[in-house]
Amino acid sequence: MLNQETNKKPRAFTNIFLHLHPASVRREAIAFNRTFGLGGMAALLIVIQFITGIMLRLYYEPFPGLAYDSILLLQNNVLFGRLIRNIHHWSGVFLVIITFLHFLRVFLTGAYQKPREINWIVGLILFALIIFSNFTGYLLPWDQLAYWAITISTSILQYIPLIGSSLREIVLAGTEVNADTLLVFYNLHSSVLPILILLLMAYHFWRVRKAGGVIIPNNSEEKITVPTYPNLVYKEGVVALVLIAVVLVLAVFANAPLLDKANPGYSLNPTKAPWYFAGIQELLMHFHPFFAGFFIPLSAVVLVSFIPFLNYKEKATGLWFHSEKGKSSAKISIVFSFFIIVISVLASEYLVNFESLLPGLPAFISNGLFPFLILFLILWLYYQFIKRKFSLSLNETVQALFVVILTSFTLLTLIGIFFRGVDMALTFPWNL
Ligand code: HEM
Numbered sequence: 001m002l003n004q005e006t007n008k009k010p011r012a013f014t015n016i017f018l019h020l021h022p023a024s025v026r027r028e029a030i031a032f033n034r035t036f037g038l039g040g041m042a043a044l045l046i047v048i049q050f051i052t053g054i055m056l057r058l059y060y061e062p063f064p065g066l067a068y069d070s071i072l073l074l075q076n077n078v079l080f081g082r083l084i085r086n087i088h089h090w091s092g093v094f095l096v097i098i099t100f101l102h103f104l105r106v107f108l109t110g111a112y113q114k115p116r117e118i119n120w121i122v123g124l125i126l127f128a129l130i131i132f133s134n135f136t137g138y139l140l141p142w143d144q145l146a147y148w149a150i151t152i153s154t155s156i157l158q159y160i161p162l163i164g165s166s167l168r169e170i171v172l173a174g175t176e177v178n179a180d181t182l183l184v185f186y187n188l189h190s191s192v193l194p195i196l197i198l199l200l201m202a203y204h205f206w207r208v209r210k211a212g213g214v215i216i217p218n219n220s221e222e223k224i225t226v227p228t229y230p231n232l233v234y235k236e237g238v239v240a241l242v243l244i245a246v247v248l249v250l251a252v253f254a255n256a257p258l259l260d261k262a263n264p265g266y267s268l269n270p271t272k273a274p275w276y277f278a279g280i281q282e283l284l285m286h287f288h289p290f291f292a293g294f295f296i297p298l299s300a301v302v303l304v305s306f307i308p309f310l311n312y313k314e315k316a317t318g319l320w321f322h323s324e325k326g327k328s329s330a331k332i333s334i335v336f337s338f339f340i341i342v343i344s345v346l347a348s349e350y351l352v353n354f355e356s357l358l359p360g361l362p363a364f365i366s367n368g369l370f371p372f373l374i375l376f377l378i379l380w381l382y383y384q385f386i387k388r389k390f391s392l393s394l395n396e397t398v399q400a401l402f403v404v405i406l407t408s409f410t411l412l413t414l415i416g417i418f419f420r421g422v423d424m425a426l427t428f429p430w431n432l
């Protein structure tokens, strides 16, 4: 099979796959633990969303008086209607998780550095589009969950300085969630966003090929190449079949949620944002909204976008975590974030109230700037400690800090989803 061993040219490969893959690939590039197939899985999930989405469109009616009933009709009277809806729901959830894991894999193998820096940015935009697709889809069933989740998450927009209120009105096509919001979300969801995603995905794939395929450890001696078919294509087939099986099993046994029809006069308690925004909603429990809903998320996005453009002295190694030092510092960063987040959340919930501690000051300072500066100081001290302890390079330092930020955000998201109950009080998942 190896063309070095058989001395044969790779078999002619004249179909659509040739656009995605070259005729032969480095053997190391297709080892499963190089990419875990995550980018391919994300692409497959998007295809599943498109196919099931087009089917849902056949029955769905994007008007407040009809939307909810059209979902009931689809679920109860259309052959496989409920299954198709469940697949669309679970595949949407998986898409966010798998894309996030792909983003982690790219980061932790240093594959954001030149010549892949543009693809890092393209990937981030794709990620935003995926979140936005999920978000616009969330409203469509027009049940209580949908109505109040969109109401609460768009209210966060108000805290953006100067343009916040107008931005919210643009997004909602009004001052609150209404018939026009549903129509705009529906059109964005089922035509504008899919087109943007398709175009960007094609560009993303093209750039992967242009960079010479996925990143390979630069200390590698092995130069063996193998024909793409069957070596890579079979592996992709197996990953695809396993993923489809998992989504199908979940869709058969777990229904997509559907509460009562939306009722603008009666809010849910707790009113939670869609799960992928639970981290931001959790931040709002502890910080002034300017910091929780605007400054901290925006700073995170800006920092992540700039990662490829720092002045790295070493080229990307292509190794997971760069080095043994890199691995150890990443592990310590996970433990550090775990303690900081758990202690801060518990302290802010039960012990410390900055607004009553600093009564004369505006809430923006007492409950915003002040706690933010404390956390920033802790992060800075940690940065000094980790850099010295392991004498880390810039790559490894960026990685350690990034792991702190990502672990913290993931933990906040998990707390928001699983540990917030009635009145958004902290509670155990089994008491929800
Ligand atoms: C990246 C692509 C997509 C994502 C992430 C996505 C996500 C979602 C989500 C989360 C829902 C709410 C489902 C629920 O009730 O839990 C939804 C509903 C819906 N989506 Fe999509 N979707 C995508 C693409 C599409 C496309 C391409 C179409 C149509 C051309 C479509 C049509 C619909 C329709 C009609 C509904 C309402 C039915 C329902 O809520 O069950 N979607 N989508």
Ligand code: HEM
Binding pocket: 035, 037, 038, 039, 040, 042, 043, 099, 102, 103, 106, 111, 112, 116, 119, 120, 121, 122, 123, 124, 126, 127, 130, 201, 204, 208, 211, 213, 214, 215
């Ligand atoms: C819809 C979402 C996405 C899809 C379908 C997708 C798909 C892919 C595929 C198939 C690959 C090549 C194989 C692999 O790594 O698994 C890849 C590589 C890459 N992706 Fe994505 N991706 C997506 C989102 C992202 C995100 C969020 C980022 C990061 C911000 C990103 C950055 C990259 C980079 C830099 C590469 C090159 C990696 C390397 O050369 O090793 N992608 N993507």
